Amino acid sequence: MKKLLFRCAFLCSVLAAAPSLCHGADELSSSLGLYDSPPPLARFPRPASRIAENVTVITSEEIARINAHTVAEVLQTLPGIQIDQLQTPGSVTFFEMLGASGRHVLVQIDGVAQNFIGSENVAQVGLIPVQMVERIEVVKGAASAAWGSALGGVINIVTKSPAADRVAAGMVSASSGKSATRDLRAEASGSGERFGYYLTAGKLRSDGLVAGNDTDMNHGFGKLNYGFVNGGELALSIDARHSMVGLEESRLLDMRDTGAATHTTGNLVLKYPLAQRLELEANAHAGRREALSHAARLTTGTPLYNARGEEAFRGADAALNWGDASHALKAGVSYEETEVGLHESVRRLPQQNYDLGLRRESAYLNGIYTAGRLSILPGARLDRLSLMEDPVSFTLGATVRLTDNTLLRGYAAYGYSMPIISNMGMVNGQVQRDLQHVRTVQAGVESADLPFVWVKATFFYAEVWNIQNFDRPTPKLDQQVKQGAELELKSSPFYGFTLTGAYNFTDARDHKTGEKLSSIDAGPRQALKVGVRYDNERTGSSATLLGDWAKLHDLGPLGKAKGELWDFHLAQKLAPGSESSPELFLSWHNIFNSDRYIYDFRANAPRWFEAGARWFF
């Protein structure tokens, strides 16, 4: 810990040596009596949010600051989320959120679930490029009443919309780093009379920062918008991604595992105002996902495993949204149909060879009722599932506004997550598909009333049961208790410098034995994330230093439980005054070359450096 503080202080002092300039009002604004420049020292970092859940939002501007390639790299910077290990950009990766496994977290892009039901219900956040992302909203904690299968939380990815004030705008970006890691991207966007378009395409490839971890991702995303006269909007989007990934390699175990994944989604979204404060929201979507996995002996090339998982899905959702900030109702129905198939050609086990169809029909109702400073937020959802029991989810939240910028929040929820619906865990030809349930309570406080610092504290307690565990010879359903706290802090900028910090403590145990759960299943017991940001609008410079320390529990002989990872990102506009200035950027990852991973054959990336340029026009 001392070493960590010393390193933090050292890097901060390096940054502090940078020149700092105060903003001055420009001639035009001051001549008119307008003083719009951000103050050199804002009294408060940000206003407090007013919702019952513990939500973190990250915007495209913040994503660009850290020169991220994929959503996994962005999530790693957020409090309460732990990526198992960041390897080469574009890798397959797993994560935990406040003690919940990533497969219990619903990941959505514009309302379309990305969780691969046939692949342990995991959404591959490492295979989602960030260029199309406008913002990511992370709901930490059970959110089934609003979202369905979301026992651990929701990662809601909102894609960019067409540039509203220009006929044509664009961006090109290229970066290159260690092990021929290259990221090429382009973007075009604009709006005409009623129509708008947004297009992006890119290629991310690397020879692999870790042995056997080469990646090659091609991605494209397009969106067409039509704006109605009354403010409604219809948007059609196509998302296509293909990745080839080296998953892992171990000389000790004499094996190499490679994979490929393809995602194709078409999505039609309608937002249409029907009356004052009454809006119809609807979407219809369809697509395919495919994942290939091939394991073989390193020395002989003998195949060990050769699987192909496929998923075709289609669905629709319609909701009526009525009300304002004080009293509102949202009522909706949704339908989802998924055909899942897995075929493994080497061992040909029945558990790994199946085709099945899943149908889900849902109805939900969520509301807000405010009396004075108290808001009550009830919610309920009914799901009818073709292969499993029909779950009912509830939530009851409350917020109390102590002041305009200090909020007490809390909620209790009963929710569920889909089990792994494959034939894994088959006993005597019988497959158990019990839903995984959660009972949770969260409470916290958020305040933007303290001068120069914004603070958010959250305490959580969750009981989960029917958690599938296939690590034992006989598959078993576990019951677990997870409780802990999260503290987030952010300072006001001082001479261009902003400090951020987040501390998480999670105590995850088996409910029956009281035994602490391994960090493989529940993430770190303790995690600390700190950041120093520097911005100078006049010189067009921005710098970000991020530190990430975590204490992992009971990893076994192949893991590395402790280690702090430091990343440094720098960007410099060549023409600071211009909106379309070319920008140079560089990133120095894992500065101190630390190790922290769960399995040594899937180690985190060592120290590596990349640099690039982007140009908006």
Place this chain on the structure above:
Amino acid sequence: MRAFALFLLLAFCLPPLPCAQGADLLILESSRSQIYSDALRGFRSECRSSEETVHLSDYAEVDVQRLVKEERPRVVVAVGDRALAASRKVREVPVVALLSLSLNRHAPDSVGGVAMTVPPREYLKLFHELGVKRVGVFYDPQKSGQYLKRAQQEARQEGVSLVAEPLRNPRDLQGKLARMKGEIDALWMLPDATVVTTVNMEALLLFSMTENVPAVSFASHYLKNGAAAALDIDPFDIGTQAGELACSLLKGGSQHVPVLDPRKAQLKINESVLRKLHLRVP
């Protein structure tokens, strides 16, 4: 579990207690300055509706998209440039901007308001009264191109000839200004951020004095430095206009927000400069 379900049912069937009202208007004020307060006084005199006000200068960062999602206003009112920039990604509700230099006619359908530049005809009327025929003006085609196009069309009707020089870089002004010697009878200063820098304003006013041509400005601030006349905007009236616009949006119908010219301009003059140049006092 049953108790929880019952509690939830009760929550949905709450009796009609006196419930709080959500705000119709989300007002984003760039800073706590007098000019914005004057404009908002005008706005509120015309549009009395429930509102939530956020002073952006109190905060280092404000995620307006999140605010709109949480506050669910029916109209966002952006006062000042910083507020308009922060609202540029808002799509769910119309945005009415005022006292923002970056509001132009390229704005998307849902963003509009009251511009800060007095309409060209007011300036042309002033040139006519001053008795000048050839008027030199610098402008950035990206920022003021559309305004200049309008000005040129109206100038022909008023019998005024505009000597318009496009300027894409503030540093180019000095050279282009030298070429205007003897070609113009008056200088017209537009509120264009590319043109208006401290160095350029000094150069323009120096040119006006040495070449004996009156400089007509967009702000009375320059009268003390040698400008002959200025057409000031009236923040209160701009607020009133924006209030009318916001009220019409609250009444429903089209969500298209037009960009309007300010309807009121206050003429301020520097008599000594006008006398020295032997020009008629308007």
